[in-house]
Amino acid sequence: MKSSNTPRAWVISVTMGYGHLRAADPLRGLADAKHYLYADEYPGMPASDGAIWKESRKLYETISRFRVVPIIGEPIFSLLDRWQALKGFYPERDLSKPTFPVRQAYAFFKRGFMAHFIAKLAKEPLPLVTSFFYVAQAAEFYKYPNEIYCVICDSDMSRSWVALDPKNSRINYLAPNRRVLERLREYGVPEKCIHLTGFPLPKELIGGLDYKILKRDLARRLSNLDPVGIYEARFGPAVQKLLGKENYPDRSKHPLTLAFAVGGAGAQREMAVPILRALAPKIKAGLIKVILVAGNRREVAEYFEKVIKQAGLSTSDKSLSVLLGRTKQEYFDLFNDAMHTIDALWTKPSELSFYSALGIPIIIAPTIGSQEDFNSWWLRSIGGGIPQLDPSYCDEWLQDWLESGWLARAAIAGFTNAPKRGTYRIEELVTRGKPNLPEPIEPI
Numbered sequence: 001m002k003s004s005n006t007p008r009a010w011v012i013s014v015t016m017g018y019g020h021l022r023a024a025d026p027l028r029g030l031a032d033a034k035h036y037l038y039a040d041e042y043p044g045m046p047a048s049d050g051a052i053w054k055e056s057r058k059l060y061e062t063i064s065r066f067r068v069v070p071i072i073g074e075p076i077f078s079l080l081d082r083w084q085a086l087k088g089f090y091p092e093r094d095l096s097k098p099t100f101p102v103r104q105a106y107a108f109f110k111r112g113f114m115a116h117f118i119a120k121l122a123k124e125p126l127p128l129v130t131s132f133f134y135v136a137q138a139a140e141f142y143k144y145p146n147e148i149y150c151v152i153c154d155s156d157m158s159r160s161w162v163a164l165d166p167k168n169s170r171i172n173y174l175a176p177n178r179r180v181l182e183r184l185r186e187y188g189v190p191e192k193c194i195h196l197t198g199f200p201l202p203k204e205l206i207g208g209l210d211y212k213i214l215k216r217d218l219a220r221r222l223s224n225l226d227p228v229g230i231y232e233a234r235f236g237p238a239v240q241k242l243l244g245k246e247n248y249p250d251r252s253k254h255p256l257t258l259a260f261a262v263g264g265a266g267a268q269r270e271m272a273v274p275i276l277r278a279l280a281p282k283i284k285a286g287l288i289k290v291i292l293v294a295g296n297r298r299e300v301a302e303y304f305e306k307v308i309k310q311a312g313l314s315t316s317d318k319s320l321s322v323l324l325g326r327t328k329q330e331y332f333d334l335f336n337d338a339m340h341t342i343d344a345l346w347t348k349p350s351e352l353s354f355y356s357a358l359g360i361p362i363i364i365a366p367t368i369g370s371q372e373d374f375n376s377w378w379l380r381s382i383g384g385g386i387p388q389l390d391p392s393y394c395d396e397w398l399q400d401w402l403e404s405g406w407l408a409r410a411a412i413a414g415f416t417n418a419p420k421r422g423t424y425r426i427e428e429l430v431t432r433g434k435p436n437l438p439e440p441i442e443p444i
Contacts, residue, residue, distance in 0.1 A: 008430065008431050010126050010128045011027050012121075012128065013132060014038055014135070015038050016264070018264040019131075019264075020153055021264075022153075024151070025202070027129055027200055029203070030427060030430060040057065041053075042120075046116050048112070049114060049116065086157070086371065089182070092186060093186065096166050096167065096188025099159045102162070102164055109138055113138070125145040127146050127430050128146060128147070130151065131151040133160060137163055149429070150172065152173060153176075153199075154351060154371055155176065155177055155180065155354075155374055155377075156183055156371070156374035166187055166190075173193060174429070175195065176419065177378065178196065197426050198422030199357075199422045200423040201422060202332075205217070216247045219243045219244070219247035219248045219249070221360070222239070224257070225343055225402065225411055228402075228405070230403070230405040232408075239412060242412075255286060255288055255319065256344075257289040257343045258343065258345075259323075259342045259346065259347075260275060260292050261295075261345060261352065263368070272303075273307050274392040274394070275394055280312060290319065290321075291338060292322045296331040298324065305322060346362075346365060347363075348367060349364050349372045349376040349385070351375075353384075353385065354422075356379060356410075357415065359411045359412065360414065361386065361410035362384055362385035363386060364386065364387045382417035382418055383410060383413030384410055384414030384417065384418055386401065
């Protein structure tokens, strides 16, 4: 998404993982380059703020990677995860009381954390849109002189996202689904500050409110996901009416394409080893194309290149590649471009769970932490994802899923059940005060 020539808002994210960045990137159309910033990486940041951000990022990446440490990793990770775990949704009750992480954040604000950054934004007080809760909370604490919007990045959310005193807060929360809307009510956020928008997805993958590009890509994808035609035989006419018969090609112009994506901290990259070993014969035969998504982490790309050689494969083959961006922005641009021809996405249930709305079936890797447990549940509840089986035999179960039409069914379920207009609704809310588009409708 290109930045706007005329800025209509500050769009603020942070560099801890890809979740907050991926939620902000589609909203660059609200800002120009000057008004799209990372709160934890900006010119002139006070050293004291930089130290706090550095420790926060270090803790985030340590927790994300710690699970794979032999013997001690799993139990220690479980203890850390329990400390930040989401409470079960039922029974519905008042959860507005601030938790320790919230009180700790406000203790930092009282000592001046982020005061310099908010003062910098306040010199040009456009509406402030952020995908990180500290920024929204700090903006309110330091009395930012315009509207504050906070984009929620997951299908459920912890109390950490909400202000110390939610009932008297003016932060506007942008909910990606109905579960988050209900959770915000449990946390005591006033109705006037809750907006059901859907998750912001890249416009270049949507193609406008008629989903022109999305429907074209999905129609082309289905021929690869349903090679035997079982799904087509049962639902073909209805699906063609849904997507437009004009979007259907005579045959796919690319082999079945699978992307395996790891998180920003590089967690789960080791799974590439059994995946490549199992799929090596089909990769060599050109029957499947595999894209290993390294993000903008050179060390992850180097790891992938090493295991590619160990599997007897090479990236010189058109059926295998490593997706690496030199910068975060280049990574997102490359990733979005690849999404046009990716038929299935294998990843842990992060914010990428919302990409099921693009008609891309998600193969759900094991969760890392409580938050992703809820994302996995949501993804399965709308039918847009299927939990992985043993990666060592993925050549076998992937073939079964294709021949049964399961992946085609998941692609259509994600498209029909997950909200797709999040970027458009958020832009209308920020610039006009109220979106004219109908709110998203999905199961839960």
